[in-house]
Amino acid sequence: MAAKITACFTFLKEALILPTLNPKLFAPVLLFFAVTAFLDPLVHVVFVQPLGDGMASRLTEINNTDPSSAEYGKLVEKFMETEEMKQVGKRMLRITIAQFTVGPALGLVKQILALFAASTTYSGDRYSLAGLLSELVSGRISLKGPSITIAVVGALDFAGAVLAALRYHVMGGRSGVLSVQGLVSLLAHLASLCFTVIALVGVAASVADSRKCRGVRALRQAWRLVTRVRRKEGLVLVLVAYLGPTVVAPLHRFALGYSKSSMAACLCLMAVYALLSGAQQLFSLAAATVYYYQAMENKE
Template sequence: MAAKTTSCFTFLKEALVLPTRNPKLFAPILIFVAAIAFLIPAVNVVFIQPLTAEMLHHVAEMQTTDPSSAEYARLLEEIRQEARELVLIAVALTVVTLPLVFAKQILAFSAASTTYSGDRYSLAELLRRVTKWANLRGPLVTVGVVTALQLTFMALLGVYLSAVMRHAGVLSVQGAVFVLAFLAFMYFGVVAVVGVAVSVADEGCRGVRALGRAWRLMTRVRRKEGALLAAVMVLLPTVVSPVYALALTYARKSMAVGLYLLFGYALLSAAVQVFYIAAATVYYYEAMESKEVVVTFHGYAKIPSGEGEANV
């Protein structure tokens, strides 16, 4: 429906108003996303940071304690216990947050996709829809592929950065290559978000195929809009990041104030996430509705918009 417009900002405007078309669905999803955004930093502030500070304090005490004394043995045992607690907290947090993050993506993308398509589901109706295997399989496979590729990319970046730091003589060249690789990693993150939108909108397109379609749409069909989407997804979170830094600062003085600020940050972060998920979804639909769609990596083909999805 937005294919008739020419402004590259149109899909962002559409994404802004999309949640208002079904507030009974997007309101609980926003709260759910905010709860997840609050969980990790709250655990960090309440448990991880104090425990880490206590462990570092004990390590500092050990430096001035006789290794043969009973006090040294006591400090060593406390450090071991604190390290075990940190590991348990980290493992528990990972086990809890991974399925929550996946559920967040499925619900938010499904809400954006169905609302854009004209459906007005309630949260209960959407849950019944997305829990069907036919609707769940595509996003599940795509998110799994994206996660594996991102972890691999991050590992390679880490290895390369380590090599750059060891070779200061050619730092300017290797540093430039690292910056380019990091920018590519960030751009892949945007492609991945569009890829998840693809797998939610099209049940038959998932995994690498969904990422390939997202890549072709962003680099061949709607390049300006794709670049704009990438800029929004990279820059918009930096707008709310000072609130997070402020919350961490105040948490050292007052835990209650820090948690209040973290809750405010979580709400802002949730709004940003819902917006860019809606933007990626609208971008995908508008690109597929456009007159030009990619049929090969080397050219375009003019085909009716109704046939676009079958050929990309």
């Protein structure tokens, strides 16, 4: 029994070892993951939070003023019409646009880099980052399959977000744990976790076999592997996908708590968070890749 339980975690052990087999590739990939993970809280602390604090102080001043007084009207008018507030609005708009454009693009690059790094290393190749990028740019390693699968996953994610918004609207935002709404929310969350894992394995399948396995076919293949071929390991992968971000996230909130009292401490904690977050993301992608290869070997 203990041996069977241990066997379920074997692919995680191999996923941990995988980067050590090709450090010249995984080290810069991990650094890239860490830098991108550092950018988001950095933008929040350096740009968003000061703007928000400035607006909050103005609103506090307005709220503390008697609405029937003449001063209240002047403060509101000043708040709405000053050039400073217009600039704040423009900056917030630019930051929001950047987050919704640059963020997904970086996420796509990270996913492709990590999966190709894991796949090529597991297959026995020992590329450097420059070598891998050269292969990808030249087309000797095809991006078509993973790109199609990622596009399908993105479309399904969008559809899921729309359905979640509709559910929230219909249920009025109530999500008590013991209520029907709470049960539906829990099931939706579990379904989202499972889909995340199936999507990861599906994209990993597209990376490993770009010609035959892409798009919906890759996701169907991933579904069969997770639900039929290696179900226990699939459950472990779901737990990894859930527990990884959950364990790292508190450090992010802890770091932001120091943003007003000590910027140096805040930046140091954010750097630690970024490194751990990047390592966790890279490990999840490597685990999905190893899981796919081992499941396919078991299937054969």
